Amino acid sequence: METPRHLVLRAVEQLFARRDSASAAQWAAPGYQENSVLCRGTGPDALAALVDGLPEDFRYTPHLCMADGGHVFIQATCHGLGPQPLTAYDLFRVEGGRLTAHWDALGPVGLLPPVHPSSPAHGNRALVLDFMHTVLLRGQSAATGAYLHPRARYYQHDVVHGTEVLARPGSPAPACTTFARHLKPHHVLARGSTVVARSQGLLHDIACDVFDLFTVARGRITEHRSLVAPHLPPSPCPSLTCAVSVRT
Template sequence: MDNKDLVLQAAGELFGDRDPAAVDRWVSPDYRQHSSLAADGPEALRGLVASLPVDFRYEGARVIADGDLVALHGTYHGFGPVPLVAFDLFRVADGKLAEHWDALTPVVAATVSERSQTDGPTTPSDLDRTEHNRALVAEFARRVLVGADYSVLTDYISTDRYDQHNPEAGDGLAGFGAAAAKWAEQGKELRYKTVHRVVAEGDLVLLQSEGEFGEPVAYWDLFRVADGRIVEHWDVITPVPASLPHGNGLF
């Protein structure tokens, strides 16, 4: 069983079957938690799983596997008053879930682009281009997101097609520009400070970053690359909590 299948099996038993005993089968005794929703260690995860309501379910959209890291993108239902779009990132070690990060945001029914926050291509393709695409997105993050050099934006993002899933932005560079101008008027300029992880499989590349968006936030950006340019974008932007139920930090 590869790491992608392992994470899918473990997540299915933990959050699909809501089986607390799955912790014993799939979770490392040294499980390290970064989520704001649970304390550290396997027993805290067991308590979380045991507390899930009967109508809880997870609707998966896509999975990205990169070495010992596996990222899930999907929607949680029954985890609160409204469905939550989520990125979950797991580190696998010795056949067990060893570490976990996540970011969640409410589902928005009416988006500017009329795309949902999770629709679009679901399976990584162009697997032989993984490292090229990783390098492209990492350089884009360094120069444009962190470096704020928007003069080189079209070196990385396609001018022909840029499908947008951020609920407040329209398609294309014009749609992104209009949204960025609106956010700036609201005092929410996009400021990326540090990119913590780049997770890539084929044409899909996920960035986990921290910065500011009117307040300290975690940025999770998923990009799809085609023909050497970014052509699609999904994201979750979530505030950095003032405190966490563990000492591991959000990142």
């Protein structure tokens, strides 16, 4: 049986690279949920509308693809949605050999995280979940130091605002300066040293999805990047320029 990772890679190649919107009926389940910042709706027609709404010069270049169970995460670079390339975080859910849901977020191009598959993914997932519940959800900033490697720098990239926070051991905790309020983690994927989480959040009292990408080394978080996707009203294909400008 085809793995969810392989299925998603084939789907994005046909849908985003070849711009084949007619194939949406092949890839998407009848109850498919499209939660993109560019197009929201249900059913294969919503996925087709997303593809049809992409500009002629659109290019989608995947860099990192990781699967955990039936969820597949892709970090990619998108060209054609604005004057500059954008980083895309795409999360797909696969059930019964079909795509059943898609979420994404867009922001300025950020650094590509190193991935070390030999790193223990299960322990890294548990570490990140504990960090999120303790620091990001409960706001216990005094506990942040327990999650940082004692001899490593911790970089937090806020690619939405184009800023970077650098903390060394003993310096104030940067994690509580996150630009969106985390309310509840929904999906957490781990592959080697990389952990990805999608959470329900609030940005200036607006409901949003928060994507956090962590790099873990020797049992401590060494890098953290975030993208936010405000929830837009359902629409067949809202203005691409308007949708992207929310995050840039």
